[in-house]
Amino acid sequence: MKTMLRGNEAVAYAFKLAKINVFPMFPITPSTLVPEMISKFVANGELDAEFIPLDSEHSAISAAIGASLKGARVGTATASQGLALMHEILFIASGMRLPIVMGIGNRALSAPINIWCDHQDTMAERDAGWLQFYAESNQEGLDLILMAFKISEDKRVLLPSMVGLDAFVLTHTMEPVDIPEQDQVDEFLGEFKARYRTLDTKNPATFGAFGSPRHYMEFRYAQHLAMERAKHVIDEVFKEFGEKFGRNYSKINEEFTEDADIVFITMGSCTGTAREFIKMKRKEGKKIGLIKITVFRPFPKDEIRKALKGKKVVAVIDRNFSPGFGGAVYGEVLATMYGETETKIIDFIVGLGGRDITFQTFEKVLEIAEKSLEGEVEKINWIEVDKEAVEKEEMK
């Protein structure tokens, strides 16, 4: 049955359906409704979990590690500055190979302080050793949280996951969402059992030991192998989910790409706008395709390389920016496509700090992409930014 849910509610329902044991939290806009909902679920007995309201996001993720290491299924949610405050501990969660799942309300980073959507917060954590999923819709948010538990907890993976939902556009916007039946989810996830060594007084072990240069690299290599294995496990779990729930997922989603000369690459909620824009343009006879990236870590290199092979132009829509380089997705696509010299890859920095991404935005993207068919264009393009105002101010 479909229910109207905000993205945050979809995430909270996913945690409830996953029957998390412990939910450590610290509130932050735009993800605060997730812990509020969990608090309500726990208070009225709908969810039998320990709810810990911590003193910071840093403490929240630290408590998540403690609980996970004690053998509990753990979920939490945060965004932006909160995720940045967790930064140090994110690496420890993955280094200790704990399958924690975290919902993110993707939001810009300060300064200036801004509560609206972009992907800078999670992009800044792409090296933290967490699996990263990006939702296009609230339904995807719910489904991806459920699947993230199954993937993270798989013995071949044992790495934490974060699932991003765009701030406000998804977190605060109502959409029809199919909330799966509990028994179906129980069957899909199975009863939680820690498939890793835990803090057990009957079987004592030391966790978080000091790793000298003689041993450290092997731990990192093991993480690399786990990420590589995750690629396969993700496919498996996506397939099983599709069979059980009738909603199909893949690491990247290709639409209209077969005959396309120009391919847009998107992540998150702006995909919907891009899709409608492309449909409109195709009616005008323009051969444009769309690739949505759902899984950013592990990065789906093989799938992207295959999908983009022989394409003339790739327009990467980056809702983030690495000063001194360009968009993060652009960098990854560029590296993935190394050697494919006939494909031009162009970066578009759009929608930072919640600036709306509209048909107009994509018109400008398309204009530059089409121009590149005939000649050279800028590699990094800032779209819908008041360059004049900035230049004037800088001259002062």
Added chain:
Amino acid sequence: MKNDWLFAPGHGMCAGCAAPIIVKHILAISGENTIVVNATGCLEVATTEYPRTAWRIPWVHVAFENAAAVASGIEAAMKKQGEKANIICFGGDGGTADIGMQALSGMVERGHNVLYVMYDNEAYMNTGIQRSGATPYGAWTTTSEVGMVNPIGNIRPKKPVAEIMVAHRAAYVATVNIAFLRDFKRKVEKAFSIDGPRFLHAISTCPTGWRSDPSKGIEIIKLATETGLFPLWESEHGEDIKITYKPKFLPIEEYLKTQGRFRHLLKQPEYIERIKEDLKAWWRRHGVEI
């Protein structure tokens, strides 16, 4: 002879360091049904170099500032699992009084059933003797250097962490000194008999940072208490503190002269006077004239 301490020998802690002695006596009382969370610091680094460990009970280290938060998560998971075990955090003064203060405050305020032990060697010793909030007035460290402009060294008084825990109305707070083993054991036993957040402040000699004779580790901290500088007391649920040992009130110079970190003070009696005045004021507040 079989060594069956839960904290095993063969670790890399310095000769004369009091921390391992403190830890092994606490674990002896706590027993096997114990989980330890260790903040980053000497104790963590020197006892767990992979693949070896000195810990014969489940032990975890996550980072410097979050032992209390990690313990909060463990305790929550145990509640859910219906398990009971002693959870102990060990943190140095840096990991407790400074960088870990917020997490500790939160853990105590939320009422987690955890015993937090601060082993206090009065500076960041693991990184090489830098001042912490728990460094006493007049101590030399590598970041409170003594010179022409600053003849004192650390110019701020020691942060009263245990008293801050009393103000949190922690279930049990006590200062302990391993040189007073009977008082030490009684307090540790009492700490394990009470539910809720508990805090022990243990003074801990650091021969390396204190510039003291490693063979005098316990004697030196004994002097800390006998001079009145490290008073032994306890408090339950935020009640007024109760002194548990009446010191001999030996001249504080007896303590200061055992350590190179105070050497410069001995030539400057005016600063020693200031320490004496603070000491008198503390004891006066607790009903003792010295």
